[in-house]
Amino acid sequence: MLDVIKLLPDGVANQIAAGEVIQRPASAVKELMENALDAGATQIDLVVKDAGKALIMVTDNGCGMSETDARMCFERHATSKISKAEDLFSIRTMGFRGEALASIAAIAQVELRTRRKEDEVGVKIINEGSVVKEQTLAPMPVGTTFTVKNLFFNVPARRNFLKSPAAEMRHIVEEFTRVTLMNPEVGFTFTSDGKELYHLYPGNLKQRIMGLFGSHYDEKLLPVHQDTDRVSIHGYIVKAEFAKKTRGEQYFFVNKRFIKHPYLHHAIENAFLEMIPKDSFPGYFLDIEVDPADIDVNIHPTKTEVNFIDVKLVYAILHAAVRKAIGQNNLSPMIDFDEPTNLGFDFGEVVKSSNPIVQPEVPVNPSYNPFRQHQERVRPSEDWRLLYGERTDQTGEETSSESRAEMPQQIEQKSRYLQLSQSYIVTTVKSGLLVIDQHLAHSRILFEKFLKEMETNSGHSQQELFPQPFTLNVNDASLFRELMPELQQVGFSLEQVNPTTFMINGTPADLSGGDPVDLLEKMLENYKINRTDLQLERKLGIAKTMAAQLSVKSNTPLSEPEMQNLVDQLFGCNVAEVAPDGKKIYTLLTIEELNGKLKTEN
Ligand code: ADP
Ligand code: MG
Numbered sequence: 001m002l003d004v005i006k007l008l009p010d011g012v013a014n015q016i017a018a019g020e021v022i023q024r025p026a027s028a029v030k031e032l033m034e035n036a037l038d039a040g041a042t043q044i045d046l047v048v049k050d051a052g053k054a055l056i057m058v059t060d061n062g063c064g065m066s067e068t069d070a071r072m073c074f075e076r077h078a079t080s081k082i083s084k085a086e087d088l089f090s091i092r093t094m095g096f097r098g099e100a101l102a103s104i105a106a107i108a109q110v111e112l113r114t115r116r117k118e119d120e121v122g123v124k125i126i127n128e129g130s131v132v133k134e135q136t137l138a139p140m141p142v143g144t145t146f147t148v149k150n151l152f153f154n155v156p157a158r159r160n161f162l163k164s165p166a167a168e169m170r171h172i173v174e175e176f177t178r179v180t181l182m183n184p185e186v187g188f189t190f191t192s193d194g195k196e197l198y199h200l201y202p203g204n205l206k207q208r209i210m211g212l213f214g215s216h217y218d219e220k221l222l223p224v225h226q227d228t229d230r231v232s233i234h235g236y237i238v239k240a241e242f243a244k245k246t247r248g249e250q251y252f253f254v255n256k257r258f259i260k261h262p263y264l265h266h267a268i269e270n271a272f273l274e275m276i277p278k279d280s281f282p283g284y285f286l287d288i289e290v291d292p293a294d295i296d297v298n299i300h301p302t303k304t305e306v307n308f309i310d311v312k313l314v315y316a317i318l319h320a321a322v323r324k325a326i327g328q329n330n331l332s333p334m335i336d337f338d339e340p341t342n343l344g345f346d347f348g349e350v351v352k353s354s355n356p357i358v359q360p361e362v363p364v365n366p367s368y369n370p371f372r373q374h375q376e377r378v379r380p381s382e383d384w385r386l387l388y389g390e391r392t393d394q395t396g397e398e399t400s401s402e403s404r405a406e407m408p409q410q411i412e413q414k415s416r417y418l419q420l421s422q423s424y425i426v427t428t429v430k431s432g433l434l435v436i437d438q439h440l441a442h443s444r445i446l447f448e449k450f451l452k453e454m455e456t457n458s459g460h461s462q463q464e465l466f467p468q469p470f471t472l473n474v475n476d477a478s479l480f481r482e483l484m485p486e487l488q489q490v491g492f493s494l495e496q497v498n499p500t501t502f503m504i505n506g507t508p509a510d511l512s513g514g515d516p517v518d519l520l521e522k523m524l525e526n527y528k529i530n531r532t533d534l535q536l537e538r539k540l541g542i543a544k545t546m547a548a549q550l551s552v553k554s555n556t557p558l559s560e561p562e563m564q565n566l567v568d569q570l571f572g573c574n575v576a577e578v579a580p581d582g583k584k585i586y587t588l589l590t591i592e593e594l595n596g597k598l599k600t601e602n
Contacts, residue, residue, distance in 0.1 A: 014076060014106035014130050015155065021103040024162060025052025025151055026171035028108075031100035032146050033179045036060035039144060042202070043187045046176065050193070051168035053151055053159070061143040064116035067123045071135070073112070074127050076102040101146075106130045107158070108151045114144040129154050173197075177212055178258040181251060182287060184208035209236060209285055213249060222328075224286060226321035231290050231314055233321045237268070238283030240326070241577070243276040249283040254295060256287055259306045264288075267315045270537065271322035275575050277582040284322075288314060312534075319536065327574065417563035423554035425563045432590040438558060440579040441570045442551035446510070447580040448573050450490050450543035459491030461506035468504045469497075470517055472524070477502075479531070480524055486538050487523070490546065492516070510550055519549055544580045 022028050029052060036044045039062025049055035065073060072078045079098030104110060105127040115122030124138035152159035162168055169192065176198070180188045184205050190198040200211040210217045221236040238249065252259050272282045296307040308314050418426040425436040453459035472480055477500045484494055493506030507516045523545045530541055552558070558566070570576050570585065579585055 014102050017076065017099060018103035018106040019155075019158065021099050022107060022151070024171055025056060025168055026175045028052065028056050028104050028148055028151060029058070029172050030175040030179060031104065032056065032058035032148070033176070035100065035146075036062055036144065037179070037183055037186065039063045041143065041186065045189045045191070047191045048172060048193075051165035052172055053162065053165075053168070054149065056148040056151070057145065059143065059145040061141070064119070064122070064142055064144055065114045066116060066119070070112055070114050070123045070125050071132065073101050074105045074110075074125075074130070074132075078102065102130070104146075104148055104151075107155050108153060109149040111147040111149075112144070113138055113140050113147075115140050115142050117142045178251065178253075180212065181205070181208060181285060182253050182256040182258075205235060205285065220283075222325045224284075224321050224325045226317055226324070228317055230294060230310075231288060231317050233286055233288055233318055235284065235286035237286070237322055237325055240272055240275040240282070240575075243272070243280035243282055245280055247281050249285065250281065251285045253287040254306050255289060255292065257306075258304055260304045261306065263311060264315060264318055267319040268322050270540070271319050271326065275326065275578060275582075277578065277584075286318070288318070290314070315534070316536075417560050417567065419558055419563060421555075422557050425558070425567060427563075427567060429588070432588055432592075432594065434586055434588050436567060436570065436586040437554075437579075437583075438552055438556070438563075438566060439554050440583055440585040441566055443547040443579050444573055444576065444585060445547075445566070445569045446551050447543050447547035448575075449510075450546050451539060453491065454486055454489040454539045454543065457489050459489055460509040461491040461493050462509050462511070463493070463506045464504060464516075468517060470494075470502045470504055470520055472500055472502075474500055476524060479527060480520075483523060483527055483538060483542065486535070486542050487520075490542060492520075508546070510546075514550060519546065522549055547580055 021031070025048070029046060029048070033044060033046065036058055039060055041060035041062035043061050045057075045059045047055065047057040047059075069080070075098075077098045078101075101110075106129060109126070109128045111124065111126050113122055113124045121137045122140040124134070124136050125132060126134040152162070172192075173190075176188075176190055180186075180198075180200055184200075184207065185202050187202045188198065188200040189196060198212065200208060203211075206218075206221060206223075209221065217238075220238050220242045222239055224233060224235050224237055226233040250265065252261055252264060268282050268284055268286075276282060290308070294309045296309070416427065419438075420426050420435070423438060425438050425441070427434050427436075450459070477496075480502070481496065484496075487494060491506070491508030491510075492504065495503045495505055497503050504516050504520070511519070523542060526541055526545050527538070530537070532538060532541075552566075577585060
């Protein structure tokens, strides 16, 4: 019998391997650009034709290659970036498997021109389908140009499998965006079919975001900075009011490598939780810097997944960082409660930018952060609970009064409050007519109050004259126990007397007459649906449920002082625009809108 096992010829093996690494033109773009960055380039130019199918050309001014390396770089597992397997764990460069060029050359016609600065003349190599067709000396500036023509020319199945040029272009733009975002100090251009699509000048991350997404991003971004011993987070989030209805700019990087991470995405969504409407998505551009030993990178070059050794810590730090960034920015639109008759200057418009155009009539402390008393360094040795736990303010100063609404004097004297349909508060502001949903306004106020009480452990408790028993089945009782610490913080005084019974010895002062058993049952019900081992989420859940239950309902008559009080407190909140569930709390009918309306109707 003849032996039947044969080794595949190199070209065929490369072709097969190529399918994994190079799935579409965008994959080649990514690999070539990452190589250019690894070569230390400060300027990288990308040219494509026909969405990369006809041509992909990447030119860099990096270190270049020697003649031998220029030949070698097309070999499979040829890499200058790794020599020992353990290097895989400390590697910081982009690619490290030495597969990209071998793969590209297996399925395209590649021309490489490269020159090191110590060489007088460069070398040009043409490699088609893994076969070197030509090698000559060539005059050229220091750096490297890879020209990739007719991708998949010898793999027609692949070529036919490609999507429409528009779809392939979208992939290329996306890869270009991911690579350029985290390298703002490098200049890039991107030309497609003779048209320059991007011209990115070296600069900082903010400038890079503006270069990629438009200069109007200038006012949309909030910086995020959080340094701890094991994790650092830097970048920008998009302000809540610019959240998009479509999944838009959501960019996570780990050590500057783009990753997708639904769990960490959740941390950001959660940080924005009660500020953006349910159907909108937060935008972010964040780099998470960790010791490479703390992550387990899936070393497959096309994968965008990363496993963190301590993902809960990263979640907590990320959440806190975003929360801090939001807290430091006053998200409440500023409404000027000046006298309604003075209509000459329209300062009362809802000011969308954070520019302090409106003078501090508004009782909001923009630097107030409801979740932190101080911007402390988070020590990773701390349990992540501590990040959100008791106040970390070591000075013992009472800082909580900062956030409370102070009553703008003008309102007291000059404004009036009317109640519409026993559900809405109507009042005039300088720029028009403000209509506020009383129930939503009150839930926002209570929500922030309860959250804060939990943060500062300052919930007031009212002792019950006759402690009430609260009995559950065994499973519910053990769930309920998980909620107890937070419930105590908000003013419940609870004691477990046997495996299934708790005594309610005290209730939050705000409960005034409400049924505590009812409320605790609601809380448990919600917790069953949204069970979490994150303390912060438990707090959010409790604050939400309490706010929803205890806030004044629609169809409730309110006195004028009550309405006034409600409005004042609302605009003293950190976020006045939306209720904890994302619903809009008020609407403003401006004089201009009114004028326009009347004009069209007259
Ligand atoms: P890897 O990047 O994983 O090492 P590649 O196949 O992408 O594998 O590249 C192989 C080698 O070719 C690299 O390790 C590097 O030494 C060299 N190389 C590739 N592109 C460039 C470039 N633009 N400038 C200088 N050297 C390069
Ligand atoms: Mg590479």
